[in-house]
Amino acid sequence: MATGAATLASATDIRERRLVRLMLTAYPSAPPSADEVARLFNLTSSAARSLMRATAAKHRLQLRDRIEPALKAILASCKGDGKGPYAAVINNPILVELLNARLETSTDPKTPVRRTGDSLTQYTIDVGSYNFLKDSFK
Numbered sequence: 568m569a570t571g572a573a574t575l576a577s578a579t580d581i582r583e584r585r586l587v588r589l590m591l592t593a594y595p596s597a598p599p600s601a602d603e604v605a606r607l608f609n610l611t612s613s614a615a616r617s618l619m620r621a622t623a624a625k626h627r628l629q630l631r632d633r634i635e636p637a638l639k640a641i642l643a644s645c646k647g648d649g650k651g652p653y654a655a656v657i658n659n660p661i662l663v664e665l666l667n668a669r670l671e672t673s674t675d676p677k678t679p680v681r682r683t684g685d686s687l688t689q690y691t692i693d694v695g696s697y698n699f700l701k702d703s704f705k
Contacts, residue, residue: 582608583622590622590633597637598623598630600659619661637662638669639704645692653692654683663690666700673699 589607590598598619599607605615623630641662647653657663663680670677677696683689692700 579618579621582618583625586618586622587626587629590630595633597640598634598659598661601661616660620664623661623665634662634665635704638666638700641666642697642701642704645697647692647694647697649694652694653697655680655690655692656688657690658688666692669700669703670696672703675699 585608586604593599601612601615601619604610604619605612608615608618610618623634627634637659641655641657645653645655657680667679670679675695677699678693680690680692680696683691
C-alpha cells in the first residue's frame with residue numbers, strides 16, 4: 568500500500584494485471600479479441616469477454632492510449648453518407664460496449680451501436696450517435 572500499488576487479492580486480479588501488461592506490450596495498436604484472450608488465458612469466450620470488460624473498466628486510464636485509437640479507427644472505417652445510418656465492421660465486442668458507454672455520457676439520448684441482422688461483426692451506428700462519437704474523440 569505504501570508504494571501506491573494495489574495488492575493482488577484473487578486470481579482474477581492477477582489475470583487483469585497480465586492482460587493489462589499484454590495490451591501495453593504485445594498488442595500496441597488494438598486490444599486483443601475475446602477469442603485471443605480466451606486462448607491466452609484458457610478461458611471460455613464469455614469469461615474472456617468478462618475479463619476484458621473488467622480490465623477495461625478498472626484500468627481505463629492506463630489503457631486509454633491503446634483503446635482510444637482502436638475506437639477512432641472504427642469510426643474512421645465506417646461507411647455512410649451522413650444521411651442514413653453508418654455501417655461498421657467491429658471484430659471485438661468489448662469495443663462496441665466501450666462505444667456504447669461513451670454514448671451514454673451524452674446529455675441527449677443516443678441510439679446505441681447495434682448489430683446488423685444476423686452478422687457477428689457488422690454493426691449499425693445512427694447518424695446522431697456517429698456524430699457524437701466522432702466529436703467526443705477530437
